Amino acid sequence: MVVTRFAPSPTGYLHIGGLRTALFSYLWAKKNGGKFLLRIEDTDKARNSEEAAQAILDAFEWLGLKSDGEIIYQSKRDDIYAKYIKQLLDDGKAYKCYMSKEELTELRETQMANKQRTMYDGRYRDFEGTPPQGVEPVIRIKAPMSGEIIVRDGVKGDVKFQAEDILDDFVIARADGSPTYNLVVAIDDYLMGVNEVIRGDDHLSNTPKQIIIYEALGFDMPSFYHVPMIHNSGGKKLSKRDGATDVMAYKEMGYTPAALLNFLVRLGWSHGDQEIFSMDEMKTLFNPQDINKSASIYNTEKLDWLNSHYIKNSSNDELTNLLTDFGILLTSHDKKEILLDALKERAKTLKELATLVLEVTSAPTSYDEKAVKKAFKGDAFEVLNAFGAKVSASDAPKLPLDYHALMESVVSEMEIGFGKIGQPLRLALLGKLSGPGLDVVMSVIGKEETMLRIEKAILANS
Ligand code: GLU
Numbered sequence: 001m002v003v004t005r006f007a008p009s010p011t012g013y014l015h016i017g018g019l020r021t022a023l024f025s026y027l028w029a030k031k032n033g034g035k036f037l038l039r040i041e042d043t044d045k046a047r048n049s050e051e052a053a054q055a056i057l058d059a060f061e062w063l064g065l066k067s068d069g070e071i072i073y074q075s076k077r078d079d080i081y082a083k084y085i086k087q088l089l090d091d092g093k094a095y096k097c098y099m100s101k102e103e104l105t106e107l108r109e110t111q112m113a114n115k116q117r118t119m120y121d122g123r124y125r126d127f128e129g130t131p132p133q134g135v136e137p138v139i140r141i142k143a144p145m146s147g148e149i150i151v152r153d154g155v156k157g158d159v160k161f162q163a164e165d166i167l168d169d170f171v172i173a174r175a176d177g178s179p180t181y182n183l184v185v186a187i188d189d190y191l192m193g194v195n196e197v198i199r200g201d202d203h204l205s206n207t208p209k210q211i212i213i214y215e216a217l218g219f220d221m222p223s224f225y226h227v228p229m230i231h232n233s234g235g236k237k238l239s240k241r242d243g244a245t246d247v248m249a250y251k252e253m254g255y256t257p258a259a260l261l262n263f264l265v266r267l268g269w270s271h272g273d274q275e276i277f278s279m280d281e282m283k284t285l286f287n288p289q290d291i292n293k294s295a296s297i298y299n300t301e302k303l304d305w306l307n308s309h310y311i312k313n314s315s316n317d318e319l320t321n322l323l324t325d326f327g328i329l330l331t332s333h334d335k336k337e338i339l340l341d342a343l344k345e346r347a348k349t350l351k352e353l354a355t356l357v358l359e360v361t362s363a364p365t366s367y368d369e370k371a372v373k374k375a376f377k378g379d380a381f382e383v384l385n386a387f388g389a390k391v392s393a394s395d396a397p398k399l400p401l402d403y404h405a406l407m408e409s410v411v412s413e414m415e416i417g418f419g420k421i422g423q424p425l426r427l428a429l430l431g432k433l434s435g436p437g438l439d440v441v442m443s444v445i446g447k448e449e450t451m452l453r454i455e456k457a458i459l460a461n462s
Contacts, residue, residue, distance in 0.1 A: 002034030010052035013246035027286035038067035059247040081179040093216040096137035097124040119168035136175035149208040154225040186213035201226035225288040254349030259307040268296040326354035342436040364431025375423035400439035428457035
């Protein structure tokens with residue numbers, strides 16, 4: 001069974017790059033009928049925050065990504081890590097290093113002065129004497145001193161690391177006993193049964209260290225896929241300014257979960273020239289072997305395009321539901337179908353859609369000055385009064401076509417063009433000269449409100 005995981009460090013909010021690897025991991029598990037797990041890597045007590053961990057869970061909830069098991073918190077697993085540290089010590093695969101801070105600094109300085117790579121010199125690797133007093137030891141792994149470590153990567157192919165170039169006996173437990181990053185990642189991936197690791201290629205340099213841990217503990221190795229970064233249009237690593245912000249900011253900006261997930265799956269992965277993927281399609285088609293070898297480019301226009309596609313193609317019930325986050329409550333509005341059908345073609349984001357809805361459902365509080373000059377002139381008020389009287393006398397108009405018929409009868413009785421009623425009526429109803437069809441607007445706000453808005457407009461502008 002394929003088991004994947006997402007393992008964020010809650011030192012900040014979940015950003016778009018992290019979410020993309022989470023999505024890839026999720027899809028690959030789902031495609032294989034496997035499991036997708038979530039692990040919160042909260043061992044760095046100084047930099048972690050509970051809010052950040054909660055924000056990650058909120059983002060997952062919003063996007064409908066669910067962990068298929070209990071969420072693992074590394075901060076609660078010290079006992080487990082201590083057991084493996086002991087095992088490594090007992091097996092002679094790790095050792096206590098009593099080098100003091102001063103000695104370490106001295107070693108670094110000498111190496112730098114000699115233009116050597118700064119690394120631990122292995123002085124306690126085979127130490128058998130009496131340890132110095134007053135130094136709490138760190139624990140170091142016995143890393144291979146020669147040869148190469150090959151990361152067999154599903155995206156990049158074989159990546160070779162020369163042991164002597166890059167590895168030293170890195171610390172697996174600090175002087176206070178706390179385990180270090182590469183140790184706990186390897187232990188947890190093993191214990192959680194993770195056999196396919198998909199993560200950002202900023203982690204590639206950690207992988208040989210984790211491989212050393214896997215080997216020292218006799219664990220089966222997972223497959224690795226290191227996903228190239230997301231770049232901005234200038235080819236630089238994505239920054240906050242380009243959209244590498246908190247995933248929840250996308251919610252606030254009015255992006256739908258479906259659009260955001262569709263946008264992310266195409267950042268670094270493709271299936272022919274297909275752009276639109278439903279969640280079901282993503283689950284069937286995604287394969288990490290098709291991940292691009294080069295960085296992908298973040299493109300806001302594409303995200304907007306996808307978002308308007310999903311808004312246009314959402315059912316009105318779905319939109320009603322999504323709009324509640326923007327303070328728009330249409331659930332019991334009897335004309336919500338007519339309203340949303342008319343507006344959903346016009347909005348790039350849910351936020352825009354919410355504004356468009358409000359522009360119809362709330363009476364104007366002011367009238368655009370230029371529009372007033374243009375539309376409330378000549379016999380405009382006469383036409384409006386005639387139309388108001390028609391509406392008042394009519395027997396419960398309901399649908400857009402009922403209102404359309406009333407407008408037509410005024411036009412023919414007064415022998416005027418449609419523009420003569422259209423412009424002043426639009427300004428009276430909406431306070432400006434743009435917006436959806438007037439018949440739709442009147443059908444949505446109803447007979448009384450239509451009359452009221454006409455009266456108010458005449459009063460306010462006479
Ligand atoms: N905790 C790491 C991070 O947030 C990810 C570790 C991993 O995926 O192996 O960058």
